[in-house]
Amino acid sequence: MNKVLCLVLFAGLWSNLYAQGEGHVTKHSSHHSMSQGMDDGRIPLGLTPQMKQHQLANMRAHLEAVQAIVGLMGAGDFDKASEIAYARLGLTEEMRRMCSQFTEDYTAIGMAFHNSGDTLGNALQSEDMQKSLEALNTTLGYCTQCHATFRH
Ligand code: HEC
Numbered sequence: 215m216n217k218v219l220c221l222v223l224f225a226g227l228w229s230n231l232y233a234q235g236e237g238h239v240t241k242h243s244s245h246h247s248m249s250q251g252m253d254d255g256r257i258p259l260g261l262t263p264q265m266k267q268h269q270l271a272n273m274r275a276h277l278e279a280v281q282a283i284v285g286l287m288g289a290g291d292f293d294k295a296s297e298i299a300y301a302r303l304g305l306t307e308e309m310r311r312m313c314s315q316f317t318e319d320y321t322a323i324g325m326a327f328h329n330s331g332d333t334l335g336n337a338l339q340s341e342d343m344q345k346s347l348e349a350l351n352t353t354l355g356y357c358t359q360c361h362a363t364f365r366h
Pocket residue numbers: 259270271273274276277280320321323324327353354356357358360361364365366
C-alpha cells in the first residue's frame with residue numbers, strides 16, 4: 215500500500231479511537247486528577263492539553279524517525295540514516311528544552327534517550343550493521359522504559 219495512504223488510514227483510525235475515549239470523560243474527572251485514564255500503575259505526567267498535544271506530536275515524529283532509519287539501513291544508506299538519528303533522535307537544543315519541562319525522573323530518561331540517539335548516529339556513521347542494530351536496540355529500550363513508567 216502507498217505509504218501516505220497508509221499513514222492517513224492509521225491516523226483516521228487513531229483519531230476515532232481517541233474520540234471514543236474522550237466521550238467517556240465527564241466533568242467529574244477533573245476533580246480526581248489531571249489524567250484521564252484509569253490507574254494502570256504508571257506515573258501520570260499531568261500535562262496541560264496543549265503540552266500533551268505537543269508531546270504526542272513529538273512522539274509520533276520519533277516513531278517516524280525510527281521507521282526512516284530502519285528503512286535506510288535496509289537500503290544501505292547509512293549516511294542518511296545517521297543524519298536522521300542525530301537530527302531527530304539526538305540531543306538537540308529543542309529536545310533538551312522539551313524534555314526539561316517535566317519531572318526530574320522523566321527528564322533523566324528523556325536525556326538518556328536523546329544521548330542514545332547521538333550514539334546511534336555514531337554507530338550508523340561507521341556503517342557497521344551489527345553495531346547499528348545494537349545501538350538502535352538501546353534507543354528503543356528507552357522508548358519502552360519510559361512508556362512503561364509514565365503516561366498522560
Ligand atoms: C522520556 C519518556 C519517553 C520516551 C523516551 C519516549 N516516549 Fe513515547 N510517549 C511518552 C509518553 C509519556 C507517552 C504517552 C503515553 C500514554 O499516555 O499512555 C508517549 C506516547 C507515544 C506515542 C503515542 C503518540 C500518540 O499520538 O498518541 C508514540 C507513537 C510514541 N510515544 C513513540 C515513541 C518512540 C518511537 C520512542 C522512542 C524512539 C518514544 N516514544 C520515546 C514518553 C516517552
